[in-house]
Amino acid sequence: MADVMTLSGIRKAYGGGRSPRVEVLHGIDLALAEGEFAALTGPSGSGKSTLLNIMGLLEAPTSGTLVIAGQSTAGSDDALRTALRSRYLGFIFQFHHLLAAFSALENVMMPVHAAHGRVTRADRQRALALLERVGLSAHAHKSPLQLSGGQQQRVAIVRALMARPRLVLADEPTGNLDTQSAQEAFALMREINASDGVTFLIVTHDPRLADTCDRQIRLVDGQLVASPDTGVNASPPA
Amino acid sequence: MPFEWTVALRLLREGRFQTLLILGGVTIGVAVVVYITALVNGLQANIIDKTLSTQAHVVLKPQEDENRRLVQAPGVVMAEVEKRTQRENTIDNWQSRMAAARAVPGVRSAAAMASGPGFAEKGGVRKSVALMGVELADYLKVVRLDDKLLSGRLRLPSGAVMVGSELARELGLSVGDRLRLVGATGRTESYLISAVLDFGLKDLNRRWVLLPLRSAQTLLGYQLDITEIYLQVNDLFQAERMAPLLAARTGLMADSWQVTNAQLVTALRSQSASTLMIKTFVSLAVALGIASVMVVSVVQKRREIGILRAMGTPARRILRIFLIQGGLVGLVGSVFGSALGSAIAILFTRLVLDDRGQPMFPISVTPALLATTSLLALLVGVLAALVPALNAARLDPVEAIRG
Numbered sequence: 235m236a237d238v239m240t241l242s243g244i245r246k247a248y249g250g251g252r253s254p255r256v257e258v259l260h261g262i263d264l265a266l267a268e269g270e271f272a273a274l275t276g277p278s279g280s281g282k283s284t285l286l287n288i289m290g291l292l293e294a295p296t297s298g299t300l301v302i303a304g305q306s307t308a309g310s311d312d313a314l315r316t317a318l319r320s321r322y323l324g325f326i327f328q329f330h331h332l333l334a335a336f337s338a339l340e341n342v343m344m345p346v347h348a349a350h351g352r353v354t355r356a357d358r359q360r361a362l363a364l365l366e367r368v369g370l371s372a373h374a375h376k377s378p379l380q381l382s383g384g385q386q387q388r389v390a391i392v393r394a395l396m397a398r399p400r401l402v403l404a405d406e407p408t409g410n411l412d413t414q415s416a417q418e419a420f421a422l423m424r425e426i427n428a429s430d431g432v433t434f435l436i437v438t439h440d441p442r443l444a445d446t447c448d449r450q451i452r453l454v455d456g457q458l459v460a461s462p463d464t465g466v467n468a469s470p471p472a
Numbered sequence: 473m474p475f476e477w478t479v480a481l482r483l484l485r486e487g488r489f490q491t492l493l494i495l496g497g498v499t500i501g502v503a504v505v506v507y508i509t510a511l512v513n514g515l516q517a518n519i520i521d522k523t524l525s526t527q528a529h530v531v532l533k534p535q536e537d538e539n540r541r542l543v544q545a546p547g548v549v550m551a552e553v554e555k556r557t558q559r560e561n562t563i564d565n566w567q568s569r570m571a572a573a574r575a576v577p578g579v580r581s582a583a584a585m586a587s588g589p590g591f592a593e594k595g596g597v598r599k600s601v602a603l604m605g606v607e608l609a610d611y612l613k614v615v616r617l618d619d620k621l622l623s624g625r626l627r628l629p630s631g632a633v634m635v636g637s638e639l640a641r642e643l644g645l646s647v648g649d650r651l652r653l654v655g656a657t658g659r660t661e662s663y664l665i666s667a668v669l670d671f672g673l674k675d676l677n678r679r680w681v682l683l684p685l686r687s688a689q690t691l692l693g694y695q696l697d698i699t700e701i702y703l704q705v706n707d708l709f710q711a712e713r714m715a716p717l718l719a720a721r722t723g724l725m726a727d728s729w730q731v732t733n734a735q736l737v738t739a740l741r742s743q744s745a746s747t748l749m750i751k752t753f754v755s756l757a758v759a760l761g762i763a764s765v766m767v768v769s770v771v772q773k774r775r776e777i778g779i780l781r782a783m784g785t786p787a788r789r790i791l792r793i794f795l796i797q798g799g800l801v802g803l804v805g806s807v808f809g810s811a812l813g814s815a816i817a818i819l820f821t822r823l824v825l826d827d828r829g830q831p832m833f834p835i836s837v838t839p840a841l842l843a844t845t846s847l848l849a850l851l852v853g854v855l856a857a858l859v860p861a862l863n864a865a866r867l868d869p870v871e872a873i874r875g
Contacts, residue, residue: 320785352475
């Protein structure tokens with residue numbers, strides 16, 4: 235199966251100049267295959283967020299290469315990274331980050347609206363279908379503030395799917411939810427992965443949820459370590 | 473609706489208090505600009521109107537006589553050229569000159585005037601007056617009299633005169649009375665008063681006597697000549713520019729009202745300049761107000777901007793969102809401001825009255841004024857939003873989401 239994203243030798247350092255230079259990622263090699271459902275785990279401060287930002291094309295690595303859907307991102311400017319994000323990537327944030335000024339439906343349509351400047355009737359129908367799929371049709375025109383935490387996160391999940399991404403990056407998507415809602419959200423992502431073949435990379439602290447993923451990628455001190463259960467695709471500790 | 477407009481409107485609606493704050497600022501600014509402009513325009517129009525109500529836009533006069541050098545040889549100067557006492561100089565062949573003046577584009581009407589010094593006599597009392605001989609029909613096309621009529625009728629048949637109110641009071645005259653006029657030639661004739669006028673200035677009311685052109689020519693000894701041609705032009709602000717051409721076409725000297733009233737023109741110009749300054753500073757204050765509120769709003773919306781950027785919104789769209797907000801605030805504020813400014817202007821005309829209970833002068837809030845003010849507000853809004861909008865567009869999405 236083809237890789238959705240390939241990272242090789244990714245390093246990221248902050249500071250330099252007057253402030254001390256701190257390297258957060260020490261050469262990450264990682265490939266995400268089409269249709270994978272992977273968990274990214276690791277203690278806080280291990281560089282998970284930085285790695286996720288780099289994979290989300292929100293930050294550029296200091297060195298190393300990142301290929302997304304066969305396209306290299308080397309030397310890309312902000313406009314190109316924005317275009318690639320909008321074309322291939324979906325985001326789910328920990329605090330769901332729905333925009334309070336817009337209805338649930340408008341939030342779902344936002345990725346398409348933002349990229350194309352306007353929404354078509356087909357876009358609207360797709361957004362409604364997505365909301366229906368997560369049982370929120372009745373809430374389509376409500377403000378996110380009127381929804382429960384679990385409902386909000388479900389809206390955020392289908393928003394990430396709106397622009398038909400190849401890879402969805404989820405940053406602790408259940409971190410802010412009660413156990414029941416967290417399990418439901420996880421199950422929903424799992425189901426979407428199975429039915430639509432969208433690749434997921436989920437950062438999570440919850441080992442039980444991580445265990446339900448096909449693959450666990452573990453990051454410790456800026457390096458990938460072999461997970462006891464899968465052991466694939468991880469570089470040996472330095 | 474396009475993405476940028478939707479987001480701009482929603483964010484404005486969401487930031488209720490801030491939006492109201494900037495709208496209030498723009499409204500007050502626009503109201504001040506509208507009110508001041510209307511006031512000053514009205515005031516200036518009124519002053520010009522009052523000044524020109526007894527004056528022609530351009531007055532054509534005979535060339536002044538000058539001494540000429542007797543000998544003009546290299547290195548020899550026989551006489552210094554100096555002004556000499558001007559004898560009463562007249563315009564001959566005036567009908568053709570007046571026709572030439574009328575033919576100049578932009579000239580609306582022309583009237584012949586034969587004026588000179590004289591005395592008004594009644595019951596042994598003599599008053600020095602200015603005799604002004606006119607063809608009334610022509611004269612009325614240059615200078616309005618209907619609004620100056622106190623009593624009698626605007627008629628000047630042979631043997632009739634119209635006098636100012638002060639002269640009438642001093643000599644105890646009223647319409648229908650007889651008055652003796654003495655001209656420079658010493659000739660005396662008796663006239664019937666057909667109207668008493670208020671020229672708006674005490675001195676004019678004391679001195680001006682309007683009489684038929686033929687009578688004045690006889691009294692003053694001009695024969696068929698006149699002393700001035702009065703002209704009315706279509707655009708009174710073009711009078712000064714037209715004067716040289718009129719002089720060239722008629723072979724006479726042309727004085728525009730701007731030259732005759734140089735002090736007034738200077739006063740009006742400095743008034744316009746200070747108005748412009750007030751408007752500039754008000755616009756600046758409004759711009760700073762918009763900018764500062766929007767800088768804060770961009771900071772508050774960092775997270776939202778970050779999410780939009782992460783979801784694939786290009787930076788230029790973020791820029792546009794905030795420029796649209798600035799423009800919208802400017803436009804909507806200018807609608808409220810125009811209404812408020814017009815209301816104050818109308819209130820002013822209702823409250824500030826002259827001794828006759830009439831508004832001192834008309835304040836006119838014209839559509840053109842409102843349109844230019846709105847355009848200005850739009851421009852100020854967009855320009856003021858530029859820096860905050862650039863800040864928003866340059867936000868690093870990672871930091872924006874994290875912060």
